[in-house]
Amino acid sequence: MTCEPIGIIHSPFTAPEGMPIQPAGAAGVRGTAEILPPYLPGLKDLDGFSHLILLYHFHRARPLQLQPTPFLDTEPRGIFATRAPTRPNPIGLSVVRLLRVDGGILQLEGVDILDGTPLLDIKPYVPAFDAPTEVRTGWLEEAAAQVKSQRSDDRFR
């Protein structure tokens, strides 16, 4: 299948190094998503939602690594047990806060995404669909607590 951008994400992050590695580490970081004109009718009703799931193209990621060493760890992990960008299909996912819809511009907060990233899809975040309970998070159990302070380096360039 072929994916086409529906828009472009703008953020303060112009290089992959030094970025927050998840929205939780990008608290307060503002950004925008500029939606391409053909898709504007699809934004109807979006302003009722406080949070969006963004799917985007990790367009600056290095080639596939099936066992990268993630930012939050010191040993190689299976790519599907990580959120690292060097995936077979380099699709990124972030849950961000929607502040406002200004015509074709979405004003966002909690943006952990590189400036200029091609946006592929927007889905409404719905706890009844997306937030299971009694969750175990494997190797990330301890590491996830560091996500607010940890920043990226150049390992996935």
Place this chain on the structure above:
Amino acid sequence: MTCEPIGIIHSPFTAPEGMPIQPAGAAGVRGTAEILPPYLPGLKDLDGFSHLILLYHFHRARPLQLQPTPFLDTEPRGIFATRAPTRPNPIGLSVVRLLRVDGGILQLEGVDILDGTPLLDIKPYVPAFDAPTEVRTGWLEEAAAQVKSQRSDDRFR
């Protein structure tokens, strides 16, 4: 960008009609994801996680509809304010429970996905990354409560 399947999802649902419309409505429904051999090293460490985010190709969806009438509603909504399959990039997202990893077969529960669906990515579900608080869900505020009983019909064939 071009996406290639990393595996195939198997479920009891062989037609788009009569399916649960979200994992919350597929409680107890078992399914599997069969991962293609080149990607098996990427499954390392996955068994520590109780829940996975699956991204997959809505391969049976009809062409683009920017304002479909969703299963949970009676009026047209912007596609990006819905989870309907007739999206510009027909990528589906479901959070499912991982019961067990049997070699290249993931045993799953809460599978609201059509049998034979091409799997594009697996990400670990991590509440610290993926579960914001103070969420508003717009038109779905009341409708989401129906998700456990509502089933699909043929509107997106």
